[in-house]
Amino acid sequence: MFRLLFWLFFAVLGLAVVAFTVSNRGMILIDLWPVPISFEAPIFAVVLGAIFIGFLIGGFVSSISASKRIFLNRHLSKALENAQRKELFLKKELKKFEANSPDPPARSNI
Numbered sequence: 001m002f003r004l005l006f007w008l009f010f011a012v013l014g015l016a017v018v019a020f021t022v023s024n025r026g027m028i029l030i031d032l033w034p035v036p037i038s039f040e041a042p043i044f045a046v047v048l049g050a051i052f053i054g055f056l057i058g059g060f061v062s063s064i065s066a067s068k069r070i071f072l073n074r075h076l077s078k079a080l081e082n083a084q085r086k087e088l089f090l091k092k093e094l095k096k097f098e099a100n101s102p103d104p105p106a107r108s109n110i
Contacts, residue, residue, distance in 0.1 A: 020044060020048075024043040025044065026043050027041065027043070028040065028043050047063070080104040
């Protein structure tokens with residue numbers, strides 16, 4: 001069911017992009033002001049390009065945020081592994097100590 005909704009959503013989105021592209025074929029002058037460069041481009045290319053660049057910037061910001069969590073997760077996983085290793089070592093040492101220690105003297109109630 002999810003797969004059907006996924007493809008249906010993207011089919012409608014694709015049709016909307018095609019309709020937008022067909023209805024906005026006019027040209028627009030792009031002037032990169034401080035630099036003496038100007039060129040003409042179709043309106044749909046400018047709008048869709050701006051949306052695409054927005055997605056790229058959003059993905060970049062999202063990946064930076066996720067990298068912080070990934071780093072913290074990796075650090076905490078290593079700390080947990082070290083603590084578990086230390087616990088196992090201390091349990092073995094305790095068993096050795098208990099095996100080698102003499103029995104306590106018997107108490108007498110006088």
